[in-house]
Amino acid sequence: MSSITYGKHLFARSRKIQRQQTRVAYLFLLPALLFFFGFVVFPMGMGIYTSFFNYTMRDFDFVGFANYAELFRDATFGRSVVNTMIIAVASVPLVMLFSLWVATVIYQKPVMSRSFYRGVFYLPVVMGSVPVVVVWKWIFNRYYGILNWVTQTLGITQANINWLGDARYAIWCILAILFTTSIGQPIVLYVASLGNVDASQIEASEVDGASKWQTFRHVKWPSLLPTTLYVAVITTINSFQCFALIQLLTSGGPNGSTSTVMYYLYDTAFRIYRYGYANAMGVVLAIIIAAFSAFQFRVMRTDD
Amino acid sequence: MQKSMTREQRNMRSPYMIIMTVLLILVSLFFIFPFYWIITGSFKSTAELNIIPPHWFPMEPTTMHYERLFVEPSFQWLLNSFIMSLISMILVCIVASMAGYVLAKKRFPGRVAIFSLLVAAMALPRQAILIPLVRIMNTLGLHDSLWAVILPSIGWPFGLFLMKQFAEGIPGEMIEAARIDGAGEVNTFLRIVMPMLKPAFGALAIFTFIIVWNDYMMQLVMLASRAKLSIALGIATLQAEFGTNYGLIMAGATMGSVPIVLIFVLFQKYFTQGIALGAVKG
Amino acid sequence: MFGQKDANDPAGTYEKTLVEAFMAKYPDIKVNLETIDFTNGPEKLIAAIEGGNAPDVLFDAPGRIVEYGKNGKLVSLNDMFTDELKADIGNEGLIAACGDDENYWMYPISSSPFFMVINKEVFEEADALQYVNLEGDRTWTTENFVKALEALNKAGKLTGSVYCMNQGGDQGTRALINNLYGGKMANAELTKYTVDSPENRQALELVKKLIDDKVLEFGPEINAGGEIELFQSKTLSMSICWGTSAAKNFPTEFTQVWLPFPSNDGTPELEYLINGFCVFDNKDDARAKAAKLFVQFLCDSEEVGKANVLATGAFPVRQSFGNLYEGNADYELLTAFTKYYGPYYNTMNGFANMRVQWWTMLQAYLSGEKTLDDALATFQAEANKDL
Numbered sequence: 021m022s023s024i025t026y027g028k029h030l031f032a033r034s035r036k037i038q039r040q041q042t043r044v045a046y047l048f049l050l051p052a053l054l055f056f057f058g059f060v061v062f063p064m065g066m067g068i069y070t071s072f073f074n075y076t077m078r079d080f081d082f083v084g085f086a087n088y089a090e091l092f093r094d095a096t097f098g099r100s101v102v103n104t105m106i107i108a109v110a111s112v113p114l115v116m117l118f119s120l121w122v123a124t125v126i127y128q129k130p131v132m133s134r135s136f137y138r139g140v141f142y143l144p145v146v147m148g149s150v151p152v153v154v155v156w157k158w159i160f161n162r163y164y165g166i167l168n169w170v171t172q173t174l175g176i177t178q179a180n181i182n183w184l185g186d187a188r189y190a191i192w193c194i195l196a197i198l199f200t201t202s203i204g205q206p207i208v209l210y211v212a213s214l215g216n217v218d219a220s221q222i223e224a225s226e227v228d229g230a231s232k233w234q235t236f237r238h239v240k241w242p243s244l245l246p247t248t249l250y251v252a253v254i255t256t257i258n259s260f261q262c263f264a265l266i267q268l269l270t271s272g273g274p275n276g277s278t279s280t281v282m283y284y285l286y287d288t289a290f291r292i293y294r295y296g297y298a299n300a301m302g303v304v305l306a307i308i309i310a311a312f313s314a315f316q317f318r319v320m321r322t323d324d
Numbered sequence: 325m326q327k328s329m330t331r332e333q334r335n336m337r338s339p340y341m342i343i344m345t346v347l348l349i350l351v352s353l354f355f356i357f358p359f360y361w362i363i364t365g366s367f368k369s370t371a372e373l374n375i376i377p378p379h380w381f382p383m384e385p386t387t388m389h390y391e392r393l394f395v396e397p398s399f400q401w402l403l404n405s406f407i408m409s410l411i412s413m414i415l416v417c418i419v420a421s422m423a424g425y426v427l428a429k430k431r432f433p434g435r436v437a438i439f440s441l442l443v444a445a446m447a448l449p450r451q452a453i454l455i456p457l458v459r460i461m462n463t464l465g466l467h468d469s470l471w472a473v474i475l476p477s478i479g480w481p482f483g484l485f486l487m488k489q490f491a492e493g494i495p496g497e498m499i500e501a502a503r504i505d506g507a508g509e510v511n512t513f514l515r516i517v518m519p520m521l522k523p524a525f526g527a528l529a530i531f532t533f534i535i536v537w538n539d540y541m542m543q544l545v546m547l548a549s550r551a552k553l554s555i556a557l558g559i560a561t562l563q564a565e566f567g568t569n570y571g572l573i574m575a576g577a578t579m580g581s582v583p584i585v586l587i588f589v590l591f592q593k594y595f596t597q598g599i600a601l602g603a604v605k606g
Numbered sequence: 607m608f609g610q611k612d613a614n615d616p617a618g619t620y621e622k623t624l625v626e627a628f629m630a631k632y633p634d635i636k637v638n639l640e641t642i643d644f645t646n647g648p649e650k651l652i653a654a655i656e657g658g659n660a661p662d663v664l665f666d667a668p669g670r671i672v673e674y675g676k677n678g679k680l681v682s683l684n685d686m687f688t689d690e691l692k693a694d695i696g697n698e699g700l701i702a703a704c705g706d707d708e709n710y711w712m713y714p715i716s717s718s719p720f721f722m723v724i725n726k727e728v729f730e731e732a733d734a735l736q737y738v739n740l741e742g743d744r745t746w747t748t749e750n751f752v753k754a755l756e757a758l759n760k761a762g763k764l765t766g767s768v769y770c771m772n773q774g775g776d777q778g779t780r781a782l783i784n785n786l787y788g789g790k791m792a793n794a795e796l797t798k799y800t801v802d803s804p805e806n807r808q809a810l811e812l813v814k815k816l817i818d819d820k821v822l823e824f825g826p827e828i829n830a831g832g833e834i835e836l837f838q839s840k841t842l843s844m845s846i847c848w849g850t851s852a853a854k855n856f857p858t859e860f861t862q863v864w865l866p867f868p869s870n871d872g873t874p875e876l877e878y879l880i881n882g883f884c885v886f887d888n889k890d891d892a893r894a895k896a897a898k899l900f901v902q903f904l905c906d907s908e909e910v911g912k913a914n915v916l917a918t919g920a921f922p923v924r925q926s927f928g929n930l931y932e933g934n935a936d937y938e939l940l941t942a943f944t945k946y947y948g949p950y951y952n953t954m955n956g957f958a959n960m961r962v963q964w965w966t967m968l969q970a971y972l973s974g975e976k977t978l979d980d981a982l983a984t985f986q987a988e989a990n991k992d993l
Contacts, residue, residue, distance in 0.1 A: 058479060060448075125344045140352045140356060147581040148537065152358060
């Protein structure tokens, strides 16, 4: 409504003022557009363009879709995609359930303790991936890591386990760390949206004799749905972009069991110097993530 | 109101809540532990670091690892991280508030197209443009300079969304009133719009600061020489060079994480607001 | 700009004095010093080269330098390789390592063997020192090596580790495996990688068996850096990636015994490092000329050259520099090791790719994910793909 009245208002003005307004608007936008085109749009275009080239330190030859065709045959890329999927598929429900649980427990608590807990679960994000990864690397160390001591003391394992050097465990170690760095934001979101649930509805439901679960299922859950979808999407995207963890912890090993698309892209570009091929990977990654995001926008819009 | 208070109090004391709170405290310890382990580890002697069973607390605290750390240009690394985060923060706030304001409050040709493009770009993974960005920075002669990390962080349209979101809440009458009073566009922006955006500035500032501080990947590909490293990259470098010298690495990690955690604690309010705001429209 | 990848001297103070000395001598040339970190050095440098921001002079090893040269990023140093220099070096393999068929890309200054090291006290304690030859050049046999490992294992000590997280220090694992039964990395013409040979197979099978018997550690989560740390902290009783710079940077509380790699006939072939400089082609002849002058200043002058060799903790490539380590028993042993230098395959085509294939192969076979046949077949196919 307001935009229509505003439009009429605008229409009533003289052309000159309108032109001046447009100029002002673009002047205000100029810095943002400059940065946006210079450091987002242009490199994106460049990435797409060079993905059609055999582009290395020495060569720059047009090869059409050859890089993309190679991606489909590249076993390491396939493995990286699978690993990326495993990480995403495993972490989404885990992150969702856990953060929802924490949020339901803390949202009724006094302000002080609520922000304390929020801070605690945000700690691994704030600390930054490098300090987090280096300390976990120590915790996982097969000779002096505290984890082997804990599991042996509890009688779960007998001998020292090479957590990061064994393909059976390495990806779960990555997943565990990724989990600790993915929880903070969802908890804040859930706490915020739990606060938005209409209290009178909850009471009405309780008065009707509904159990805790029924109240949750029928009253709270529907209003948490948009947040849940959002959490699912950001967690998926975070999983797809998992890089520092891999680079600092395992270099993608053992046997490629922890290589992800993002890590493989980096490795291809900066260790084997195949920029064109790496850019093709970047484009594929962008398409996958864009598809997820589009899905999110769509779902959220129909939900409104 | 009275009734709802009692309901909450009742809830808080129920056995269910007590069990859950205990569980929550246990889980919290798990999240705090790495941070604790970093700080205490940095004060343990090398012998104590490798002891099994581990010491939960340094029995003979030593500063030897810090002495070794300070041989490296570690304060410079810390300073570099601060500079990058601070400059990015200021620039993002300025650039995003200007753009967010006009996108929210002005009607002009091309507005929808620009906005759609920004929306589309938000969905792209930043890492997909990593290699071209390195190339661009090289061409600009900015490789291995702090600007190579700062500039791309400003291009990202997240802040712009936040600002637009917030600017939409500014009553149009206020802007009209300023105009009628004869204030120019710039004056209106500085005197009327900017103060109204204050909460958004808080959120965006702390957000940008932490994101740039922790943007390891961009730092990794852009910074090279030893004196130009960020603190995160410095720690990663130490880990690569001194593998399992955990004392030294934990000293570095302490230096890298304690300042940012303090900043977070001081500005947590804005941070939480930022996330909640960002969530409304992604 | 003078880049160097060895960042052991954090502040680069020594390099700074060199640069100052040079600028004092040639006041019209300005040199900027930049220290690039070790691990990400090559990647950073690639980024710089790619953007045309390469340094003028870089201190590195032939492997990467020749690769840059083949890719057209360097200035040919043919004019610097005078007969005088070649005669002074007097080692064909070493000279050949500095370039490809047409051009010399690296101006060598020093070389240094890679070898292994043991913790003497631990070996004594485990009664394993009896298998180690402490006489002469200290060469020893595969049989005694295995016996020593078993003795250590029996005494409850961790022995050594076949690390293979990535290419970091991979020459150590290659030297170990090649030497056990006299296998080779490449054919004599250095045109093809030949890891799939009966000798190497036998060696890999032995290593696998030792790992399965828990007599040797398998380290897919560490590289040489990690292995050296574990040795220094007495977790491991030996390191297979020892060298003069490791000895300098990782002092130990125990007695080190430096050894060549064990071999079945007792004659090892050692891998070695050559240090030298290359000059990047920044499309400016004057700059290239100044850069060459700087390189010569660093390598050739009696005083600065010798000091630089000593600073790298290595052995001069120029015989005329003589024995710089008179009276240092350890270094005299290493001088003896130089006669065991094997063929230098680090400048072969596809070397960077081969290194990736090497640790991939080790991980796949030693973890039991692939059979020896499969792992070697993949290695041979992939490593020789572009040759």
